[in-house]
Amino acid sequence: MVPDKWGLQDPNRRINPNSTILQRYLLPQPELETEWNLGRAPLQQKEFLSLKIMLIAGAKGFAKQLLDVIYQLGLENETRLFDDLDQEIQQLYQFHVIKSLPEARQFFEQTRPAFALGIGKPSVRKLLTEKLTSAGGVLTSVVSPLARIAPHAKVGEGCTIMTGAVVENDAVLGKGVLVNLNAMICHDTQVGDFCEISPGAILTGGTSIGNHSFIGTGAIINPGVKIGQNVIIGSGSVVVRDIPDHAKVYGVPARKGGDLKS
Numbered sequence: 001m002v003p004d005k006w007g008l009q010d011p012n013r014r015i016n017p018n019s020t021i022l023q024r025y026l027l028p029q030p031e032l033e034t035e036w037n038l039g040r041a042p043l044q045q046k047e048f049l050s051l052k053i054m055l056i057a058g059a060k061g062f063a064k065q066l067l068d069v070i071y072q073l074g075l076e077n078e079t080r081l082f083d084d085l086d087q088e089i090q091q092l093y094q095f096h097v098i099k100s101l102p103e104a105r106q107f108f109e110q111t112r113p114a115f116a117l118g119i120g121k122p123s124v125r126k127l128l129t130e131k132l133t134s135a136g137g138v139l140t141s142v143v144s145p146l147a148r149i150a151p152h153a154k155v156g157e158g159c160t161i162m163t164g165a166v167v168e169n170d171a172v173l174g175k176g177v178l179v180n181l182n183a184m185i186c187h188d189t190q191v192g193d194f195c196e197i198s199p200g201a202i203l204t205g206g207t208s209i210g211n212h213s214f215i216g217t218g219a220i221i222n223p224g225v226k227i228g229q230n231v232i233i234g235s236g237s238v239v240v241r242d243i244p245d246h247a248k249v250y251g252v253p254a255r256k257g258g259d260l261k262s
Contacts, residue, residue, distance in 0.1 A: 053079075053114065054078060054116060055079075055114065055116075056079060056080070056081045057115055058083065059081040059089050060083070066118045068163065072146065073145065081096070084098075084100050084104075101132075101134075101135050104135045108135060115138070116160060117129065117160055122195055122196050123194075126194045129158065129194075141161070142160055143155070143161040144163045147166070149161070152169040154171070156177065158175055159178070159179070162178075162199075163182075165180070165182065171190075172189070173191050174211070177192075181199040183202070186203055186206075187206075191203070192208075192211035194212050195213050196215065199217050200218040201217065201221075203221045205223050205224075207222075207224065209227045210245065212229055214233065216235035219233045220238045221239045222238070222240045225239050231244075231245065231248070231249070232260065233249055233250070235250075237249060238254060240254070241253075246259050
């Protein structure tokens with residue numbers, strides 16, 4: 001079969017529907033909003049084939065990281081990127097970059113509407129979600145098969161969970177959360193919508209993170225600490241007390257270093 005305008009392979013080619021990776025880590029809608037169940041029944045071939053084609057929102061730094069997970073999942077031949085701001089980026093590696101919202105809409109209509117977030121900043125993750133949803137897209141999770149998601153963790157719609165990340169039992173991730181390389185979300189922790197948890201960060205048991213907050217690389221949130229909305233926690237910080245909304249904190253122990261716009 002000759003590839004279509006998107007360069008996609010034959011959608012009817014035979015793929016193993018019993019792949020452990022795809023059974024456990026690439027869930028169809030609407031299961032993303034329910035308990036993450038590693039004991040779920042194997043995907044049927046028809047269901048599996050419907051999961052193949054993916055648009056990644058972003059074509060720069062974090063998108064390069066996310067492509068590693070796409071390779072782990074074996075979806076590199078069915079993935080395209082989206083960047084409507086930098087017109088100089090037409091292609092990243094072998095991946096075609098869609099350059100406008102109308103073209104994204106056409107892609108969704110002709111293939112399938114799934115898109116994942118290939119950018120880290122919480123406010124931009126939210127903005128891209130709104131933009132591509134308006135074009136008919138459906139926000140979809142991408143989870144590395146080299147991450148560990150406990151059987152009783154809950155993963156919200158459109159999360160991005162990277163290699164080496166750990167999400168323990170009774171942890172709850174909101175919509176569009178990024179859990180980056182080797183980060184740990186411990187038991188009974190709640191993470192709000194569109195948060196970014198940077199590489200190596202540790203959210204210990206019973207913590208909570210408000211919507212749109214950023215936890216820096218290697219930061220540690222002590223047990224039971226509550227972080228407000230739109231908060232920035234600096235890299236390497238150790239947070240031992242509650243942090244209000246719109247604050248920026250850093251240090252060991254972490255101290256307030258300013259306020260952010262609401």
